Amino acid sequence: MTPLLQISGLGKRFGGFTALEAIDLDVQEGERLGLIGPNGSGKSTLVNCICGTLRHELGSVRFAGKALDGLTAHQRTRGGLARSFQLPRPFGTLSLAENLRIPILYAVNARAGGGLAGPAIDARCRDLLAEVGLADKAHRLPRDLTQIEMRKLELARAMAAQPRLLFADEVMAGLSHAEVDEIIALLFRLNGQGVTVIMIEHIMRAVMQFSQRLAVLVAGRKIADGRPADVVRDAEVVRAYLGE
Amino acid sequence: MGSVPFVLALVCVAALLFGAGRWLNISYAFFAAYVVVQYIVLGTAWNILGGYTGYVNFGITAFFALGAYSTVVLYKLAPSLPLPIMMVVGGIVAGLVGLGTGYLTLRLRGIFFSIATLALAVVVQTLITNWDYVGGARGAYVLRPRVAPLIGGDYIQYLFLLMLGLCVIALATARAIEHSALGYGFAAIRDDEGAAEASGVPTLRLKLIATVLSGGFMGMAGAPLPYYVTYLDPASGFSLNYAVNAIAMPLIGGTSSWLGPVVGAVLVGGLQEYIRVTISSAANVLVAGVLLVVFVILAPEGIVGLFRRRR
Numbered sequence: 001m002t003p004l005l006q007i008s009g010l011g012k013r014f015g016g017f018t019a020l021e022a023i024d025l026d027v028q029e030g031e032r033l034g035l036i037g038p039n040g041s042g043k044s045t046l047v048n049c050i051c052g053t054l055r056h057e058l059g060s061v062r063f064a065g066k067a068l069d070g071l072t073a074h075q076r077t078r079g080g081l082a083r084s085f086q087l088p089r090p091f092g093t094l095s096l097a098e099n100l101r102i103p104i105l106y107a108v109n110a111r112a113g114g115g116l117a118g119p120a121i122d123a124r125c126r127d128l129l130a131e132v133g134l135a136d137k138a139h140r141l142p143r144d145l146t147q148i149e150m151r152k153l154e155l156a157r158a159m160a161a162q163p164r165l166l167f168a169d170e171v172m173a174g175l176s177h178a179e180v181d182e183i184i185a186l187l188f189r190l191n192g193q194g195v196t197v198i199m200i201e202h203i204m205r206a207v208m209q210f211s212q213r214l215a216v217l218v219a220g221r222k223i224a225d226g227r228p229a230d231v232v233r234d235a236e237v238v239r240a241y242l243g244e
Numbered sequence: 245m246g247s248v249p250f251v252l253a254l255v256c257v258a259a260l261l262f263g264a265g266r267w268l269n270i271s272y273a274f275f276a277a278y279v280v281v282q283y284i285v286l287g288t289a290w291n292i293l294g295g296y297t298g299y300v301n302f303g304i305t306a307f308f309a310l311g312a313y314s315t316v317v318l319y320k321l322a323p324s325l326p327l328p329i330m331m332v333v334g335g336i337v338a339g340l341v342g343l344g345t346g347y348l349t350l351r352l353r354g355i356f357f358s359i360a361t362l363a364l365a366v367v368v369q370t371l372i373t374n375w376d377y378v379g380g381a382r383g384a385y386v387l388r389p390r391v392a393p394l395i396g397g398d399y400i401q402y403l404f405l406l407m408l409g410l411c412v413i414a415l416a417t418a419r420a421i422e423h424s425a426l427g428y429g430f431a432a433i434r435d436d437e438g439a440a441e442a443s444g445v446p447t448l449r450l451k452l453i454a455t456v457l458s459g460g461f462m463g464m465a466g467a468p469l470p471y472y473v474t475y476l477d478p479a480s481g482f483s484l485n486y487a488v489n490a491i492a493m494p495l496i497g498g499t500s501s502w503l504g505p506v507v508g509a510v511l512v513g514g515l516q517e518y519i520r521v522t523i524s525s526a527a528n529v530l531v532a533g534v535l536l537v538v539f540v541i542l543a544p545e546g547i548v549g550l551f552r553r554r555r
Binding site: 109 | 428429431432435436438439440441442443445446447500
């Protein structure tokens with residue numbers, strides 16, 4: 001079976017700084033992958049390159065059998081890739097429900113056979129907000145939310161695009177123990193519906209509980225990729241996190 | 245309110261205004277009202293790009309004067325051409341320039357886009373000033389027919405009626421945008437262009453739609469100008485007043501809704517006309533400036549924003 005996401009030899013430079021070097025990564029349809037690494041190791045850069053926010057110089061990214069090179073970010077979102085931003089970037093003048101309306105109007109409805117009409121869109125926005133526990137704030141503005149609620153909104157907006165592959169970029173940072181469990185349960189539910197999930201996270205408890213496979217980035221290189229229990233015992237990974 | 249009842253209501257209001265003017269039958273009233281309605285169109289056009297999409301255009305005079313000067317060209321080529329057709333042509337010319345501007349400035353955001361549009365105004369003014377066919381720096385005369393076609397009476401009544409019609413179209417368009425997927429896309433671009441792209445919004449295409457609509461309406465608003473002033477030179481066609489007012493009026497009225505430019509234009513435009521007549525023709529320029537400063541400080545969301553329910 002061809003992997004849903006195929007990254008081969010991906011490289012990205014910022015001037016003289018090599019942010020990513022020769023990254024190879026395959027993700028199967030329906031898989032739950034954890035992506036970890038110290039701060040500045042290139043995790044978000046990798047997401048940006050895959051989602052089209054940044055252009056990479058070397059290598060190629062294939063999604064669902066098609067090369068993504070040259071496609072704009074919105075074309076990739078319509079193709080089934082969705083991401084949350086590590087620092088929440090809500091649409092500030094739109095209500096929470098309207099925030100979710102954007103990907104429904106522009107990603108879901110742009111796909112063949114995806115034409116949702118007015119009431120169906122409203123219902124879908126309500127359902128999604130309920131899933132992340134923001135149902136009672138549907139008509140509030142993002143500025144009324146706490147940082148934590150904004151992360152939930154960020155996740156809900158990515159889910160609203162009905163992706164085949166979802167990048168959850170540190171959606172749990174700052175959340176309480178119970179809230180982390182809630183989000184993990186939510187991501188498991190999504191995965192159960194067939195969505196492939198790549199979780200980028202520093203909270204090891206969440207990563208270990210969620211991931212079937214773990215990939216580790218250090219200084220722009222992938223140093224480990226395998227079963228979570230094996231990866232966290234890998235000598236190189238331990239050295240990267242804890243030092244000599 | 246649905247779109248059709250809204251347009252019908254607009255047409256009724258416009259018909260009432262025009263009927264009242266005919267009943268009063270004062271030429272000055274038509275001259276003054278023309279200016280106010282022209283500013284509603286200009287403010288609405290600016291707001292489609294500046295208010296909805298968040299791209300502040302300082303080059304209003306470029307689009308406005310392109311409309312005016314395309315009428316001058318058409319007047320020289322075919323003087324008998326009906327004015328509504330000249331307006332459509334002016335709108336197409338300005339809309340195409342809007343498309344070009346959108347393409348060339350698509351990488352520019354925020355203040356850099358604004359500076360580029362300012363440069364556009366200077367470039368277009370320089371070109372027109374050096375184009376002898378349309379009068380160059382000397383300016384061009386346009387002879388106005390004495391009697392209005394179709395409706396009879398003074399020709400200014402005809403000009404006012406056309407501008408009123410354009411105003412109805414502009415407001416109906418603006419409101420339709422607000423309530424459509426296009427309006428949500430514009431708002432997403434205004435709030436965060438990167439997040440909009442990530443949500444599937446084709447930002448470039450939407451920005452081009454906004455620049456074409458905005459530029460096109462400005463051009464159409466400028467097209468009747470040569471007939472209004474009868475003598476058009478670059479200094480009056482590219483007057484800074486148009487740019488200042490077209491930005492100040494939506495900001496004072498409120499940029500979030502179609503009603504904002506209307507409220508702003510009626511308030512500021514009306515006040516300017518009043519001061520022009522009672523105090524001095526120079527003092528009226530002060531009005532927009534002072535009101536703009538006051539509103540930016542006290543009511544950043546404009547008059548309409550003051551009456552919006554607090555969310």
